[in-house]
Amino acid sequence: MNAEIAMYMAQIFNTLAFTALGVWYVVPRLQKLSRAAALMALTAVHLGRTLCLELYSSQDAGLKMANAVRDHIVIGDIAGWALALVILFSLRSRLNASIALIWLLVTETILDFGSTFVTIVRAGTIGDINGTSWMIIAFYLPIVYVALGLTIWQLITRRHEPLFQDEGR
Template sequence: MDLTVAAFLAIALSLIVFILLGVWLVAPRLRVVGRAEALTALLWIHAFRHIALQAYSAQAVGSSVSAGLRDKIVYGDVLGMVLAVGAIAALRYRAPLSVALVWLFVAETIVDFSNAMMGGISEKLFAEAQGLTWLILTFYVPLLCVSLGMIIWQLVTRHREPW
């Protein structure tokens, strides 16, 4: 099987599993807790996005990712992580701008994921992903995408709730 096809198949399968997990197990539990608690649970998944820093070691051992794209991916994910952790703290302490911070996180993450995906496609990185990079791409990124969708769902459907 072509490596790019294998990567996209793995991503699709992970997305299916995480969507089912989200719909069948996570969503029912989120409905019975307050909005802040629901958002916090989903944001914790993004608290580990600093794993993108491994792009430096991947490049050092042969990945052909350009320095510009590598930096865009790393900075975008680290900023997303910082915003997620900041939003978690804001929600925990019921800060007045906590929901606005979650929306800022959502906007940054959408831009980051779009940039990383388009850059990865244009540099044909899906065909060379291996080891930890392959696991991040085919397992963690789909989880991040599904949790982002669930965060947006919580923000939109529960916008009238105080916390």
């Protein structure tokens, strides 16, 4: 087995494991939360997307990755992080535009991860990733995949619920 196959296997295995954990433990908890609180919890997962900045130190330590590939990853992830932060503030401020912003984050994440995957495969760098970068791709990204799926599920299945419940006001 080579490093590239090992990376793909780790992502697949971890995505399956985190999906099971999500169904067993996260879904029941989300169902007990208000729609806004559930969406806040799932959106907060994206705040870890600043981990992409680790690529700079990985390159300094010898990671063979073109600056254009690195920049593609960093720009997409920082955009997702910033959007997630705006969404959390909008949910906290009880803005109805929050749902549109969450759909924007879903779209941005799918497009970002898809284009990054294509860029990395074309560049042939997936097999060169190791250390902290490997851990991020093998463990954190599957968590984001599962959170993204749960976010879409929440947006669709709870679309008829009010976003903000009257809290005695």
